[in-house]
Amino acid sequence: MSEEETLREEAEARLRALAGEGARLRDDQWTAIKALVMDRRRALVVQRTGWGKSAVYFIATALLRELGEGPTVIVSPLLALMRNQIAAAERAGIHAATINSANPEEWEKTYAQVAEGMVDVLLVSPERLNNPDFRDHVLPELAESAGLVVIDEAHCISDWGHDFRPDYRRIRTMLADLPPGIPVLATTATANARVTRDVAEQLATGAGPDEPEGMYGGGPPHDTADFDDTADAGLAGALVLRGPLERDSLHLGVVRLRGAEQRLAWLAKTLHELPGSGIVYTLTVAAAQEIAAYLREQGHQVVAYTGQTEPAERLAAEEDLLANRIKALVATSALGMGFDKPDLGFVIHVGAPASPVAYYQQVGRAGRGVEKAEVILLPGAEDREIWAYFASLAFPPEPVVRATLQALSEQGVMSTAALETRVDLSRSRLEMMLKVLDVDGAVRRVKGGWEATGEPWSYDADRYARVAAERRAEQEAMLGYITTTECREEFLRRHLDDETATPCGRCDNCTGEHRSPEIAAEAVQAAHERLARPGVEVEPRRQWPTGLSDLKGRIKPELSADPGRALGRLTDIGWGTRLRELFAAGDGPVPDDVFDAVVAVLKSWSWAERPVAVVSVPSAARPVLIRTLTERLAQIGRLAYLGELGYRNGPPGSQFNSAQRVGAIRGTLAMPRDVAIRIAEAGGPVLLVDDRVDTGWTMTLAAAQVRHAGAPAVLPLALATTT
Structure with missing residues (x-):
């Protein structure tokens, strides 16, 4: 038996331990595992939610550890995602630990366990990458000893993606500094061709000295018309595995209702009819709290879940949903990437996300382990205003950025609070801008705040404008999804550049079975009185x-x-x-x-x-x-x-x-x-x-x-x- 055949047998055995006796590796799963373990390559896997991307890195981890390699470092964006990944790793016999904002009291113990070889997988939030102590003392040692580096939800690296995060840009520098021979895996379910190319280039090359930084610190824009997304595609040394994004359990539909009271009354009635438990997504914290309160008054067991929910309460809410003790979480996008409940029976959106890509990512939470999951969008007249508000939080204009750099040059190290007296930005926007400038090399986070590096920095207004235009186009596409009479799943998959997309035969447009918007007058009146x-x-x-x-x-x-x-x-x-x-x-x-x-x-x-x-x-x-x-x-x-x-x-x-x-x-x-x-x-x-x-x-x-x-x-x- 060849080395490759032996390795595949071991990989199949690991998969059965992780997912059950009937589990078998998909061809692209094996291709990715082989590239990481045997060839020590860098790979980007773009596959639909539920395809088994986490199985790739857990199996690769187990095989690399058997070969005597160091622990896997996973950069993971959300606490919910980390908790699910740790549980999955334990099922595969892999000891995982995490470092994030919710467990600072465990950091020192975790660092010691990593050093002693007791940890197989270390999950790190992207924000940790620029904590001065972690960046200067812990990260170099981790990078030197790592057996595998994984970037989960890798579309966050790209400013063209729907959920760009400045902290993710630091990964590019980390990858460029890795010793030769350490394999790297990036995974996502929501990347169109432009985002795929952007992430693959960063994955393969790191920041080049002659390559201009893009919006918030990225590469230049790319023409993706000729992008090859086949299973064997290589881009500057990175293996790209991109598959079809069909979700054959999802039944997509849109119900257009006149006002907020109609949507609320319709939702309260329809929850009784939907199978199992699920998620009701809202666009704002206030809406999540208000809708959850009303649904509880109507006898539904629901819990609000937002970015303002305390960590312990979030964990309890997730566990209640996983155990089907509640009908739904009424959630903002704080409950998003990586939340894993195979039998999730429905996802309802009260208000439309700003892009088809973001929407498909969120509805992908449903139907992983059931034959049919209901996906319903209830668009609202206020959606455009909410999109406009979030769009207003984009990268600040050049004079504001220059004022920040000038203040740091004059004063030396300044805290964010001290900078607020010199720079007219909200705390959240100021911190975002500083993170971007840090990634770009213009400032550096140090103990006590931030300092200017003195390195030259250019304001790429043209690219910022192109990204803003891309966001506006995505919003128009979302409005097109609401009104289309064609297949809804095909519409979403086309916007993810999935050229294999064909009519699904399951959505309301394909079947002609549209949910009625009618609701009893007394129910509408009750919702009106609550609102x-x-x-x-x-x-x-x-x-x-x-x-x-x-x-x-x-x-x-x-x-x-x-x-x-x-x-x-x-x-x-x-x-x-x-x-x-x-x-x-x-x-x-x-x-x-x-x-x-x-x-x-x-x-x-x-x-x-x-x-x-x-x-x-x-x-x-x-x-x-x-x-x-x-x-x-x-x-x-x-x-x-x-x-x-x-x-x-x-x-x-x-x-x-x-x-x-x-x-x-x-x-x-x-x-x-x-x-x-x-x-x-x-x-x-x-x-x-x-x-x-x-x-x-x-x-x-x-x-x-x-x-x-x-x-x-x-x-x-x-x-x-x-x-």
Whole structure:
């Protein structure tokens, strides 16, 4: 028996241990394993969800360990993915451990176990790759001793992909620094031809000295018309294994309903009819929480799952779904790549993702181990607005980037908080930009913050524009999916450049079996009443932002506001829809329906002491709206109307981080003398009214001025909040 035949027999035995006695390696699985174990090559596997990509790297790990090689290092993006992979590895007799943000207390123990050879697989989150201690002390040793390196969900490397992540770009540098002969495997289920080529080039070559960096640090754009995606395709030394993406268990459908209450009522009814358990995806955290609350009221066992859910609660929710103790998780994209439940019976989207590729990736969670899984999209009128919001978080304009580099050049090492006082970006966008600049070599993360490297850096505006155009094209394609009368699965697979795609014969368009959008009037009314229930709590700011010279630590109790209320969140599917319409319409008197809802919020407010007066924050965009709202509240509530605060030299404009915002508001917001006198004379709690709360700093500083004028308490009230 040849060496290759012996190795394949061992690989087949490992697969049976992992997946059961009837399991057999697919041809491309064996091709990948052979390339890694025998040829020590770099390979990219682009195969559909459920195909068995994790089996490739676990079997390759076992075979390499038998040959005396070091542990496998897997870069894995999500905690849910890591937990599933560790469980799968144990079934194959492989000891796996993980290093991520949820288990810092275990890091030192894990490092020691790796050094002692007790760990076969180490899963690392991409963010760890640029932690200074890990990057400088742990990573070099891991890279030197690794037997195999795996990049899971490798489409995240490419800025052309639907889920690009700056931290993944660091992998390119890591691969370039690997000693010769260490095999590398990259896997993904959601890469079109352009993304496949981009990832394969990075996998094969690393960053070349003459190759321009792309958006957020990538390579140049490529013409993929002639890309060869056959099983034997090689690209600059990387083996590319790309297969058909058909999912013969998925039954795709779209149900178009008029409004949010119809979608909610339809969902509550349809969940009773769907098989097994599944996932209900939403586009925002607020929608996930709101929908989960309503479904529970309707008797469904569901749990909300978002990026704001605590790690322990996430784990419990995943386990409940895996054990079929709940009907569904109502989730954002935080529950995405790698969540493995073979018998998942359905995936429903309340709101459409921004691209067909992202949508196909998420629906791929369903139907891995069942003959039929229902996949239903409930598009909403607000989807475009949500897409536009996320698109606004793209890479900042060049002057902002240059200001950051200039600040670091002048000041040396600066923390992110200190940079906020010099760079007008939100914390999340600033950190994203710094990660990109770090990957590009313009800055470096060190203990205490960031420092400039002095290396030249160019702003590739043309590429950024092309990627933005690609995103817009994807959005238009998603709208095309909603309205197409052709096969839905073929439509999605074509957008993944799967040239083998043919009509599936299963979707609603192929069969002509469309789910009815009709729903009982009483069910719609119940959903309407739930969505129309006004009021959300707005927590006041308690700490001044870091980086300010004269405002530090906790806000003094004698200057702080009480917990406030808003009519609704702008991202809600209930009052959020009405508030978005109101703000889009421009300025004008407060509409009666909005005013009545605000009164209902006040009636349900359990304040310690009833307010005796009302004052408003000046609104540059909607002065008539806020003035009429405040005056009518004073009249109906028998409150003293004290007027409004003012601005010196006009409103503060737009700022995007806390330090910049506080500085701008302090320089403009003013307390008119006559208003201050009336506040002191009122002698009781004051209701402070604004149109919307974004960062919360305008309300915080306005409340401080009202408290300073003599109000014993301030009760913030806004029409909308974005938090």
